[in-house]
Amino acid sequence: MSEEKSLNFIEEIIEADLASNNCASISTRFPPEPNGYLHIGHSKAICLNFGLAAKYGGTTNLRFDDTNPVTEETEYVESIKEDIKWLGFNWTNELYASDYFDNLYAFALELIEKGLAYVDDSTSEEIALLKGTPTEPGKPSEFRSRSIEENRTLFTEMKNGVYKDGEKVLRAKIDMVHTNMLMRDPIIYRIKHAHHHRTANKWCIYPMYDFAHGQSDSIEKITHSICTLEFIPHRELYEWFIEKLNIFPSRQYEFARLNMTYTVMSKRKLLQLVNEGYVNGWDDPRMPTISGFRRKGYTPLSIRNFCEKIGVARRENMIDLSLLEFCLREDLNVTAKRVMAVLDPIKLVITNYDADKTEELTAENGPDEAMGTRTIPFSNTLWIEREDFMEVPAKKWFRLAPGSVVRLKNAYIVKCESFEKNDNGDISTIYCTYYPESKSGNDTSGISVKGTIHWLSAAHAATAEIRLYDRLFKVENPSAEEGDFKSFINPDSLTIIPKAYIEPSLTKVDLEERFQFIRKGYFCLDKDSTPEKMVFNRTVTLKDTWGKIAD
Ligand code: ATP
Numbered sequence: 001m002s003e004e005k006s007l008n009f010i011e012e013i014i015e016a017d018l019a020s021n022n023c024a025s026i027s028t029r030f031p032p033e034p035n036g037y038l039h040i041g042h043s044k045a046i047c048l049n050f051g052l053a054a055k056y057g058g059t060t061n062l063r064f065d066d067t068n069p070v071t072e073e074t075e076y077v078e079s080i081k082e083d084i085k086w087l088g089f090n091w092t093n094e095l096y097a098s099d100y101f102d103n104l105y106a107f108a109l110e111l112i113e114k115g116l117a118y119v120d121d122s123t124s125e126e127i128a129l130l131k132g133t134p135t136e137p138g139k140p141s142e143f144r145s146r147s148i149e150e151n152r153t154l155f156t157e158m159k160n161g162v163y164k165d166g167e168k169v170l171r172a173k174i175d176m177v178h179t180n181m182l183m184r185d186p187i188i189y190r191i192k193h194a195h196h197h198r199t200a201n202k203w204c205i206y207p208m209y210d211f212a213h214g215q216s217d218s219i220e221k222i223t224h225s226i227c228t229l230e231f232i233p234h235r236e237l238y239e240w241f242i243e244k245l246n247i248f249p250s251r252q253y254e255f256a257r258l259n260m261t262y263t264v265m266s267k268r269k270l271l272q273l274v275n276e277g278y279v280n281g282w283d284d285p286r287m288p289t290i291s292g293f294r295r296k297g298y299t300p301l302s303i304r305n306f307c308e309k310i311g312v313a314r315r316e317n318m319i320d321l322s323l324l325e326f327c328l329r330e331d332l333n334v335t336a337k338r339v340m341a342v343l344d345p346i347k348l349v350i351t352n353y354d355a356d357k358t359e360e361l362t363a364e365n366g367p368d369e370a371m372g373t374r375t376i377p378f379s380n381t382l383w384i385e386r387e388d389f390m391e392v393p394a395k396k397w398f399r400l401a402p403g404s405v406v407r408l409k410n411a412y413i414v415k416c417e418s419f420e421k422n423d424n425g426d427i428s429t430i431y432c433t434y435y436p437e438s439k440s441g442n443d444t445s446g447i448s449v450k451g452t453i454h455w456l457s458a459a460h461a462a463t464a465e466i467r468l469y470d471r472l473f474k475v476e477n478p479s480a481e482e483g484d485f486k487s488f489i490n491p492d493s494l495t496i497i498p499k500a501y502i503e504p505s506l507t508k509v510d511l512e513e514r515f516q517f518i519r520k521g522y523f524c525l526d527k528d529s530t531p532e533k534m535v536f537n538r539t540v541t542l543k544d545t546w547g548k549i550a551d
């Protein structure tokens with residue numbers, strides 16, 4: 001059955017533009033400010049911009065919006081590039097708004113020459129005061145009527161470093177009583193004696209976002225400049241600059257940003273979590289950053305599918321984190337290699353199995369035959385999960401209990417004969433007998449069992465630290481709650497199991513591999529692993545358990 005997917009509203013606009021020859025081909029851009037790592041919200045913008053260009057045979061530039069020298073760092077530039085590539089996208093050109101500082105300066109001078117910009121000596125408080133409110137008109141500053149010549153001289157002096165930070169600004173001369181507050185003579189250049197990560201000390205004046213963004217789009221001949229809804233009021237200004245400067249008519253379109261439950265998504269807040277030590281860096285697996293998800297074991301495909309599923313809307317909404325986890329499980333279920341690991345071990349001894357014997361048993365690597373098989377060592381002493389044994393079994397208990405039979409995955413059926421406790425009263429060893437003719441794949445025992453459990457041969461198992469993650473916040477929308485968002489951090493977002501047992505096959509894996517520890521969840525190797533100590537992250541549980549715990 002073929003299903004025609006309906007177009008989203010931006011695709012409709014693009015198809016109409018192409019059909020009417022409004023543009024011959026499309027060009028989009030992804031414009032991150034390099035002041036932090038990319039988060040899952042950015043991946044929506046990335047998938048959208050790159051996806052549209054791919055669909056309609058266009059181009060996508062990666063443009064760093066680096067007009068604010070104070071907050072931007074090269075580390076962020078590198079991480080952003082890495083994340084976009086990892087998601088599976090390639091940009092046409094790597095560009096920087098700072099590359100256009102000369103053009104932007106020339107545009108500013110052009111506005112001055114046209115009588116459409118002026119230098120204002122007012123303080124920021126004075127400017128704010130005269131700006132009015134949405135219901136009250138603004139008033140002109142006393143500097144609004146400066147001559148073109150005076151403005152040209154003062155602006156040149158601003159550029160030449162004659163003035164200190166905040167002494168003067170350049171403003172567009174539009175309309176102080178405009179209903180759109182952003183049109184009330186917005187500031188377009190400010191003085192900032194600061195070192196810039198690319199232009200170093202060449203400039204001490206920097207363009208404001210609104211003056212840089214649209215003009216950069218125009219310089220690059222971006223046809224469809226896609227941004228989030230909060231930029232709707234900026235569109236009028238965006239178009240005003242294009243019209244007055246008579247430059248390439250890029251058009252701005254707005255879509256709803258991605259908001260997701262149990263997390264925060266503003267770089268400013270994420271930076272606080274990093275700087276104040278709530279997490280271990282931007283790529284902490286609890287962070288909603290792309291690098292955090294990658295380290296936790298997410299796949300690029302799962303994130304792209306998620307972005308596809310949530311679609312493109314014109315109204316804000318809140319997406320459930322479970323949907324992202326659903327997309328992840330969907331992918332890992334078919335791609336992750338199945339292995340065995342015991343996270344909370346107790347010993348199981350098979351009394352009728354030769355203590356000197358080791359068998360190499362065959363196990364399938366996954367649901368798909370093409371994933372092949374591997375061998376796992378079996379012997380008389382095994383590790384099994386503590387939770388797979390009950391001294392006094394509950395109703396419908398199909399796992400181990402005194403007298404019960406259970407299948408050891410890929411191995412034999414065993415019967416629990418007795419058990420031992422340590423001085424604390426905890427079960428320490430379970431004694432079983434096995435049925436030699438019940439070997440998996442060749443079972444002639446005729447015994448029927450209802451439960452299958454996983455295990456590892458104690459003499460052969462390797463060890464690893466296991467990190468289990470839970471949601472970073474206890475509440476659905478920490479930003480909407482009263483008080484500091486950090487007070488809603490989930491104190492149990494990380495649980496460390498210092499020593500778990502893993503299959504010997506797991507001692508030679510790399511960071512990109514994904515595993516299902518059968519019955520336990522999906523896991524991957526963490527970059528903290530060393531030859532002495534392996535560390536695995538739980539990527540996601542096998543089922544969505546949060547709903548159950550929460551109620
Ligand atoms: P933040 O508020 O998290 O700092 P930002 O919008 O300031 O985000 P930018 O680096 O300016 O971050 O964003 C680059 C692009 O990504 C912009 O086009 C922006 O609209 C888009 N974007 C940012 N956050 C989201 C989100 N949550 N959902 C969709 N797109 C987003």
Ligand code: MG
Binds near residue numbers: 033
């Ligand atoms: Mg921004």
